[in-house]
Amino acid sequence: MPELPEVETYRRFIDETSLYQPIAEIEVQDPKRQLQVDLDDFRRALLGNQFTGTNRIGKQLFLLTANGPMVTMHFGMTGDVAFYRAEADTPRFARAVFHFQSGFRFAFVDSRKFGRIGLTPSVEAFRQQKKLGPDALTLSTEELTQGLAKKKSAIKPLLLDQRIAPGVGNWIADEVLFQAQLEPERSALSLLPAEIDRLATSIREVLETAIAAEAIYRDFPSHYLIHAREWDEAPVATTPNAHLNCPRCQRLIQKKYVGGRATYFCPHCQQ
Structure with missing residues (x-):
């Protein structure tokens, strides 16, 4: 199960690979299960947008964007992330894939489907909603x-x-x-x-x-x-x-x- 150390490692990996690349397309394999927001709203908020930074509280990861809300990710029991270019390199259990205009892709990987992706206006708003203490x-x-x-x-x-x-x-x-x-x-x-x-x-x-x-x-x-x-x-x-x-x-x-x-x-x- 991904704990804080794993999620912090994911956060640093995303910083090194997936920032400042406009999002051209988004695929979500099972939006009703893994998205905490409506798929249309999710796509509307992120298509043409780009990730500009990351944050984390405990096991909860945040992807900051250039415009609008930020993406929240919780990795459940088996969550992971991947960054690749070729379709053939898509991880077997990629549940959500962000296609960048650069041709590269960022994937949320989760074999057991307990992970969740959502949107929040700010880290502080999310922290108060979930009643999280200091990291x-x-x-x-x-x-x-x-x-x-x-x-x-x-x-x-x-x-x-x-x-x-x-x-x-x-x-x-x-x-x-x-x-x-x-x-x-x-x-x-x-x-x-x-x-x-x-x-x-x-x-x-x-x-x-x-x-x-x-x-x-x-x-x-x-x-x-x-x-x-x-x-x-x-x-x-x-x-x-x-x-x-x-x-x-x-x-x-x-x-x-x-x-x-x-x-x-x-x-x-x-x-």
């Missing part, structure tokens, strides 16, 4: 303190709340808590100011690391918890022959469900 990649200690204020819930599910830290997904939350040495079920209300500062710093550092590695997880630093996760949901800690050890203390990583989400942590390092 996790630049989240400050002050913003996180405000988001967690008076919250009695466990810190793990709160990190997944897009009103607090848009872009923090399940594995990212586990990694952040591991790096900050905080137990996933710790009450947010119990966090000291220094711990919130450590948590905010870990959020930014984990995301920056993931983006620098272009979301290729095997390239993450060896001290990251992600190397000790079971991605196939196989049992961890309760299995005698499990070999998923904490990269910090070498004790066995444990798995439990917090707020209904599979959570990996080190009971020794995250007390």
Whole structure:
């Protein structure tokens, strides 16, 4: 599933390939499912227009245009982007294709069709409509303190709340808590100011690391918890022959469900 690091990688790719090219044609394979606006309105807003920049909040991508509204893209479970020229190079699961007057094409690719494309007058209007908090990649200690204020819930599910830290997904939350040495079920209300500062710093550092590695997880630093996760949901800690050890203390990583989400942590390092 594309998380913030993947979407940020997509955003930078679009900046390098698809800006300042007038749009000559638009194809949408299944507009009733994947478009959040009427197809005629979508074409009317974009034909002859051009993308002039990009923005992002969490997993939500925005394509700014020279005239009129901007395009919104959410990548669902399997979304991706592509830039190419020849018809023969069209990705198999291209659901929307923007044909540029230059002859090149930009495609929204999505094998499982859970992604969505729409229009919005501005990033701020979209953020308020969806009640999104400040982007996790630049989240400050002050913003996180405000988001967690008076919250009695466990810190793990709160990190997944897009009103607090848009872009923090399940594995990212586990990694952040591991790096900050905080137990996933710790009450947010119990966090000291220094711990919130450590948590905010870990959020930014984990995301920056993931983006620098272009979301290729095997390239993450060896001290990251992600190397000790079971991605196939196989049992961890309760299995005698499990070999998923904490990269910090070498004790066995444990798995439990917090707020209904599979959570990996080190009971020794995250007390």
